[in-house]
Amino acid sequence: MSGMNGSGRKGEVVLAARNVAKSYGNVHALKGVNFDIHRGQVTTLFGENGAGKSTLMKILSGVVQPTSGEIILDGEPIVFASSSQARDHGISIIHQELSLAPNMNVRDNIFMGREIMTATGVDFAEEERQTRLLMAELEEDIDPLTPVEDLRLGQQQIVEIARALSVNSRILIMDEPTSALSASEVEVLFKVIRDLTARGVSIVYISHHLEEALQITHHAVVLRDGTMTAYAERKDIDLEWIVRHMVGDNFDLGSPPEGYEKGDVALSIEGLTVPDPGGADYAVVDGLSLSVRSGEIVCIYGLMGAGRTELLETVAGRLSATAGKVYLKGRDVTGQSIADCIRDGLVLVPEDRQRDGLVQTMTVGRNLSLASIGSFTRGLFTSASREAGLISDAIRKVHIKTDGGAAAIGSLSGGNQQKVVIGKMLATNPEVILLDEPSRGIDIGAKAEVFRLLAEGARQGLAVVYTTSEVGECLSIAHRILVMRRGRISAEFGPDATKEQIMAASGEAVVAH
Amino acid sequence: MSVTPAIDTKTAVSGGKRRKSFVELLFEGRAFFALIAIVVVFSLMSPNYFTVSNFLIMASHVAIFGLLAIGMLLVILNGGIDLSVGSTLGLAGVVAGFLMQGVALPQIGVILYPSVWVVVVLTCLMGAVVGAVNGVLIAYLRVPAFVATLGVLYVARGIALLMTNGLTYNNLGGRPELGNTGFDWLGFNRLAGVPIGVIVLLVFAVICHVLLTRTAFGRWLYASGGNERAAELSGVPVKRVQIVVYVLSGVCAAVAGLVLSSQLTSAGPTAGTTYELTAIAAVVIGGAALTGGRGTVIGTMLGAFVIGFLSDGLVIIGVSAYWQTVFTGAVIVTAVLLNSFKYGRR
Numbered sequence: 001m002s003g004m005n006g007s008g009r010k011g012e013v014v015l016a017a018r019n020v021a022k023s024y025g026n027v028h029a030l031k032g033v034n035f036d037i038h039r040g041q042v043t044t045l046f047g048e049n050g051a052g053k054s055t056l057m058k059i060l061s062g063v064v065q066p067t068s069g070e071i072i073l074d075g076e077p078i079v080f081a082s083s084s085q086a087r088d089h090g091i092s093i094i095h096q097e098l099s100l101a102p103n104m105n106v107r108d109n110i111f112m113g114r115e116i117m118t119a120t121g122v123d124f125a126e127e128e129r130q131t132r133l134l135m136a137e138l139e140e141d142i143d144p145l146t147p148v149e150d151l152r153l154g155q156q157q158i159v160e161i162a163r164a165l166s167v168n169s170r171i172l173i174m175d176e177p178t179s180a181l182s183a184s185e186v187e188v189l190f191k192v193i194r195d196l197t198a199r200g201v202s203i204v205y206i207s208h209h210l211e212e213a214l215q216i217t218h219h220a221v222v223l224r225d226g227t228m229t230a231y232a233e234r235k236d237i238d239l240e241w242i243v244r245h246m247v248g249d250n251f252d253l254g255s256p257p258e259g260y261e262k263g264d265v266a267l268s269i270e271g272l273t274v275p276d277p278g279g280a281d282y283a284v285v286d287g288l289s290l291s292v293r294s295g296e297i298v299c300i301y302g303l304m305g306a307g308r309t310e311l312l313e314t315v316a317g318r319l320s321a322t323a324g325k326v327y328l329k330g331r332d333v334t335g336q337s338i339a340d341c342i343r344d345g346l347v348l349v350p351e352d353r354q355r356d357g358l359v360q361t362m363t364v365g366r367n368l369s370l371a372s373i374g375s376f377t378r379g380l381f382t383s384a385s386r387e388a389g390l391i392s393d394a395i396r397k398v399h400i401k402t403d404g405g406a407a408a409i410g411s412l413s414g415g416n417q418q419k420v421v422i423g424k425m426l427a428t429n430p431e432v433i434l435l436d437e438p439s440r441g442i443d444i445g446a447k448a449e450v451f452r453l454l455a456e457g458a459r460q461g462l463a464v465v466y467t468t469s470e471v472g473e474c475l476s477i478a479h480r481i482l483v484m485r486r487g488r489i490s491a492e493f494g495p496d497a498t499k500e501q502i503m504a505a506s507g508e509a510v511v512a513h
Numbered sequence: 514m515s516v517t518p519a520i521d522t523k524t525a526v527s528g529g530k531r532r533k534s535f536v537e538l539l540f541e542g543r544a545f546f547a548l549i550a551i552v553v554v555f556s557l558m559s560p561n562y563f564t565v566s567n568f569l570i571m572a573s574h575v576a577i578f579g580l581l582a583i584g585m586l587l588v589i590l591n592g593g594i595d596l597s598v599g600s601t602l603g604l605a606g607v608v609a610g611f612l613m614q615g616v617a618l619p620q621i622g623v624i625l626y627p628s629v630w631v632v633v634v635l636t637c638l639m640g641a642v643v644g645a646v647n648g649v650l651i652a653y654l655r656v657p658a659f660v661a662t663l664g665v666l667y668v669a670r671g672i673a674l675l676m677t678n679g680l681t682y683n684n685l686g687g688r689p690e691l692g693n694t695g696f697d698w699l700g701f702n703r704l705a706g707v708p709i710g711v712i713v714l715l716v717f718a719v720i721c722h723v724l725l726t727r728t729a730f731g732r733w734l735y736a737s738g739g740n741e742r743a744a745e746l747s748g749v750p751v752k753r754v755q756i757v758v759y760v761l762s763g764v765c766a767a768v769a770g771l772v773l774s775s776q777l778t779s780a781g782p783t784a785g786t787t788y789e790l791t792a793i794a795a796v797v798i799g800g801a802a803l804t805g806g807r808g809t810v811i812g813t814m815l816g817a818f819v820i821g822f823l824s825d826g827l828v829i830i831g832v833s834a835y836w837q838t839v840f841t842g843a844v845i846v847t848a849v850l851l852n853s854f855k856y857g858r859r
Contacts, residue, residue: 318746339748348746356746361739361806370736371747373729381727424747 010040014202015060015091015171020069022055029055031226032069036219037171042193042203044213046242047223048470053206056223057173060204061093062086090170094160094177102149107131109148110163134162137195139188154181161192172196173204178212190216208303208469210242210503222246243471243499253448253476256297256495257455263294264329266463267315267346267432272324274307274314274487284310286487287324292432297454297464299478301471302506307487308467309351312434316348317341329431342371345431349422349438351467357421358409365391365405367420372428390427398423398453415446422450426457433457435466439473451477471499543851544799544815547844551819555826562829569708573700573776575821576710577602577769579814581792582799583721584765586813587758589796590725592738592805593651593658595759598766598792600669601643602785605770607673609636610682610780613696626691629698637767643669644763648756666789673782681781685774700775710772717765722810734758739806794841795820798848819844 017035021028030052037043037060047053058064060071062080070077073089080086083093100109107127116123116130131144140158148156157177164172178186193203193216207213214220220237222230222245230245267290274285284307292298302308313319315326317338326334328346341347350356358367368391369376376386391405398419402412409417418438425433435454439447454464455477467484468474474481474497481493483505491505556563581598588595612632616625627635643665650661687693702709725731736744737751745751766785774780799816801808820841827837 316746338746339750342748350743350746355740356742359736359739359743359806361802362735366732366735370732370744370749373732377729381723382729382732 010200011038013037014039014074016072017056017060017066018070018072020056020059020066020071022052022059022064023067028226030059030066033223033226033228035060035221035228037202037204038219039202040197040200041218042197042205042216043219043221044205044207044217045221045223046210046213046246048246048472051223051246052226053223054175057093057175057204057206060086061091061173063093087167087169090168091173092164092167092169092171093173093175094157094164095175098153098156098160100148100156100159103147105145105147106135106142106151106159107144109159110134110144110166112163114167130166131162134166137165138162138192154185157181158185158188161189165192165196169201171202171204173206175206176208177205178207178209186212210239214239214242240500243503247470247472247499253473254451254455256477256479257459260295260459262296263461265291266294266296266329267292267465268327268330269315270325270327272311272314272321272326274310274319274321277310277319282487283322284487285314285321288484288488289324290482290489292463292465294431294461294463295458296480297458297466297478299474299476299481300465300467300484301469301474301481301502302467302484303469306484306506308484309436311484312348312436312465312467313350316346316434318348342425342428342430343374345429347371347425347428347430347433349425349433349435351436351440353418353421353440357424358417360409362409363405364395364400364402364407364409364412364420367409368394368405368424368427371424375428394423394427398426399449413446415442415449418442418446418450419453422453430462432463432465435464437468438466439468439470447473471502474502475499544812544819544848547798548815548819548822551822551826555822555830558830559826562826565706567825567829569706569711571822571825572711572714572818573708574825575817576708576714577773578788578791578795578821579714579817580717580765580769580772581788582795582813582817583717583810584762585789585792586796586799586801586808586810587721587734588658588762589793589801589803590734590738590805590808591755591758592741593755593758594662594793594803595644595647595762596659596662596789597643597647597665597669598762598769599785599788599790600666600673601640601763601766602770602773602788603782604643604669604673605636605640605767606774606780606784607676607682607782608639609633609696609771609774610685611676612636613685613687613693614682615691626687626693628693629687629695632693632696633771636771637764640763640765640767640770641760642763643766644760645756647763648759651759652752652755670782670786677780677782679782681779682774683779685778685780697775697778699772700778710776713768713772717768718810718814725810730754730757735806791820794845794848797845797852800848800852802852816848 013036015037017033019032019034020030021032022030033052033056035056045053045056059066062083062085071080072078101112107124110131111127116126128144135142135144138158138161140155142151142155142158148159151159161177177189181189197203205213205217214234218234220232220234220242221228222242224246232241269288269290272285272288273283276282276284288311300308310319314321317336317340320335325332328344333341333344333346359370369387372390373382376383376390388405395402395405400416400419400423402416409420412420422435422438438450454466458464475495478495481497481502482489483491483502485505485507493502561567581602584598585595609632612627612635618625647662647665650656651658685696687696699709704712725734733744733749733754736747736749737754741751770785773784795816796808796813797803797816798819799808799812799814801812823844824837824841827840
């Protein structure tokens with residue numbers, strides 16, 4: 001990794017987006033954004049999930065093409081037809097999801113697609129030598145011949161960074177590079193970033209760990225709902241400034257429903273322990289206890305990897321616990337199958353609606369009725385008229401904007417698809433509904449509607465538990481806010497908590513781990 | 514802002530409906546129109562093609578593939594594949610032949626001659642067991658469907674060869690004094706002029722159609738084939754569904770084996786070799802997606818008739834058997850091309 005040409009002044013704009021917009025069908029991911037990358041400096045992009053950060057980075061690195069607007073490289077407009085073309089101009093991206101081949105070793109991953117060739121084939125010795133150099137530079141003791149699948153996630157991230165460095169990138173985009181790193185690995189990464197910037201490499205940094213990002217950045221840009229809401233230099237801003245611009249101070253996601261009596265305890269979890277589904281020897285949910293009453297809304301806030309998803313999936317019967325009990329209305333339902341949990345009134349709305357929520361080959365109506373087939377089956381046969389009634393009820397109740405039950409599921413917007421998943425579960429008349437990140441990837445209007453729907457359900461006696469990684473969504477309809485951190489509940493707040501309190505309890509605003 | 518795009522969708526979709534032209538209609542019913550085209554072309558080329566007796570003969574050929582294809586459709590809807598049906602068909606014929614010859618029990622010194630309906634039931638049960646082996650391997654032991662059923666393909670064929678030592682059971686007629694006559698009824702008799710084999714096919718097709726469209730099981734099958742994780746989280750017993758489809762496929766293959774050996778009044782251990790491929794072809798021509806979740810019984814029946822009427826038509830007009838193979842292959846590839854065009858647009 002040499003030949004970083006330091007032509008041009010430090011701090012001048014090297015790559016810029018002008019009025020860049022991107023739409024996926026009816027979903028406007030970006031609505032005309034300006035964004036500058038400064039030579040030899042770190043620019044951090046802040047924003048909630050779905051704000052358009054990843055989309056913007058994919059445009060800058062040539063992975064996707066903007067619907068409108070232009071990209072300016074060194075003062076000249078340019079069009080990247082592909083990510084390899086962007087790489088030829090020295091722009092590399094490290095994606096949030098790692099893009100390594102786990103079956104191959106570190107050396108082969110780093111040189112994948114651009115193997116060093118001699119007359120007789122690949123020069124493995126030279127590749128290995130360069131890999132060792134890169135690892136030494138990154139202060140990581142990783143043998144180039146180790147298969148990637150044998151490395152910890154943090155080490156895999158380092159390999160990914162090494163690969164980007166090995167192509168002499170002058171602009172390096174890092175999308176959430178620290179989310180899987182340990183504290184010492186984060187320090188190494190930051191040292192690498194400082195070295196790189198000193199040599200004139202420009203870095204774009206995206207992170208949910210706000211304070212961590214503030215340590216390293218020179219410029220801060222905040223995106224919200226597809227538009228740029230604020231820009232400032234590091235010296236002019238603090239944590240509070242970022243949170244205010246990320247969340248917005250005027251948007252109202254509702255308030256906790258009041259004016260009715262909450263019922264008895266509907267769901268009670270006692271000392272629940274769940275091992276890591278990946279087989280690691282720690283518990284992702286660690287002796288957690290929690291109880292929710294009918295008509296109550298509980299929000300579980302936590303960072304990625306805090307164990308929220310595993311908690312909900314265990315309660316709903318998908319994963320099995322090694323210790324602890326789950327009671328539904330006082331009855332032990334620990335280890336019950338998903339079907340039995342649904343029958344008893346305990347349902348889960350999964351986090352990833354494409355992967356776990358929807359059947360793409362079926363219509364809107366059949367998706368809606370999928371979890372309650374028993375309720376319209378008489379004897380051997382399903383009743384078409386009863387099913388139609390159930391579907392139109394569901395469409396009306398959760399306000400799905402669709403041509404009707406026969407429409408293809410793919411014709412709906414993200415928010416309406418999410419409402420189908422929620423509607424499907426509400427159609428089973430549950431006592432307790434668990435929602436894993438119900439607002440993920442939907443626009444803010446749909447978010448408000450989903451929350452209003454949940455508040456309505458609670459008013460009618462439904463016990464609601466939802467998780468979120470966006471602090472603004474805690475302070476909306478929830479009666480109680482629980483902060484989850486490393487498999488445990490680290491704090492509990494009422495609806496009058498502040499964003500800073502919640503973030504501090506999750507470990508987000510803490511500098512070192 | 515969330516209202517506007519929804520209205521856009523609405524106009525776009527209803528606009529799409531209005532533009533649903535003749536071409537699109539042709540495309541939707543492509544297997545049906547292909548069948549019509551085949552019938553018209555061969556009728557023009559040979560006076561013997563468009564006769565009732567020829568259609569009945571062709572239909573009884575189709576019955577064999579059709580029965581296999583119904584079972585295959587269920588498996589493919591689930592996102593799987595069943596390569597073992599051809600072997601199961603052969604094994605079913607051999608088992609039926611074995612039972613018809615009489616089961617000797619030397620310990621008590623008797624030879625049992627089960628009556629025909631007992632033979633039929635036992636053979637179907639054998640098909641169900643083969644299917645259950647497939648199902649358990651795939652659902653619980655997580656062997657990929659392709660590999661599991663490929664293994665069973667060899668094992669079932671091997672057992673059939675072992676049972677007969679490679680020979681063929683020729684005498685399936687039974688004897689009146691033993692009370693086991695009537696095995697040829699399935700293959701030779703007719704009800705109101707229609708061969709029994711064709712009627713069996715129709716009954717199976719209707720039952721399967723009702724199963725898919727009117728029962729909870731059908732819904733479970735479409736859901737778990739479309740997205741197994743989502744189906745599971747919606748309370749669908751995905752493992753049970755998976756085992757049941759392979760069991761049903763095995764039973765369909767066994768019935769096809771009975772019909773075939775009855776038509777031939779003999780049971781050879783190599784009967785049905787490569788029939789699994791014809792069954793898959795029928796399902797694919799019928800518009801089902803190999804990725805699961807899409808497909809209908811009507812489409813599959815049309816697919817089976819397209820293949821059967823095409824190859825018999827080529828025989829009638831005197832085209833060589835080698836060309837038949839080429840034509841059949843071309844039809845299959847065209848069907849898959851059209852399928853990928855259809856699902857690719859989504």
